[in-house]
Amino acid sequence: MTRREIFRKYIAPIALGVAIVLLARDSCNKGEHSHATIVLDFGRAVDQVRSVDAELWVGDDEVSTFHHNGESSRPGPWKFDALLPGSDGELRIDVDTRSGPRHVVRHVHVEEGATVTVSLEREL
Numbered sequence: 001m002t003r004r005e006i007f008r009k010y011i012a013p014i015a016l017g018v019a020i021v022l023l024a025r026d027s028c029n030k031g032e033h034s035h036a037t038i039v040l041d042f043g044r045a046v047d048q049v050r051s052v053d054a055e056l057w058v059g060d061d062e063v064s065t066f067h068h069n070g071e072s073s074r075p076g077p078w079k080f081d082a083l084l085p086g087s088d089g090e091l092r093i094d095v096d097t098r099s100g101p102r103h104v105v106r107h108v109h110v111e112e113g114a115t116v117t118v119s120l121e122r123e124l
Contacts, residue, residue, distance in 0.1 A: 034087050036110035038066070040078040042095075043121030050096040056082050056108075058089045084110060097124055 001009075038056065042049055056064040064082035082089075093104040104123050108116050 034084045034110045034112050034114075036082050036084065036113070037115045038064075038080055038082055038091065038108070039115060039117045040066075040093065041117050041119045041121070042078070042124060043119065045097070045121050045124035048097040048099065048124055050098065052078060052096075053094045054080070055092045056084070056089050057092060058084055058086060061085075063089065079115075082110075087111065091118060093118075093120065095120065095124060 038054070040052060040054065051069045052066070054066040055062050063084055064080065066078075066080035068078055088107070088109050091106045091108050093106070095102045095104065102123055104120060106118055108118070110116055
């Protein structure tokens with residue numbers, strides 16, 4: 001049996017099967033992801049904020065992070081884009097303020113293309 005016959009008889013069908021499985025898996029998983037923009041709203045407490053670290057978790061997986069050092073005189077909109085495998089996640093936010101560090105945990109539910117505003121004024 002020549003190399004060409006071995007390839008045509010054994011390797012090519014296996015490679016085609018693997019390619020079909022990978023395409024099907026990718027197609028199925030695409031519908032499960034939600035793109036969203038997370039906006040951190042500090043309200044009147046924005047002048048107290050020195051820095052912010054935020055992590056978006058889905059189950060045991062960290063899916064997005066955000067860091068902003070608030071050294072500028074007035075920080076602009078504090079937002080970041082996230083891609084969630086599903087529509088529910090947990091937002092873990094560490095804020096360094098003039099009066100000390102704060103840790104806030106929020107559960108978020110997002111729709112595809114949504115902008116989710118998280119109000120943090122009360123906690124600060």
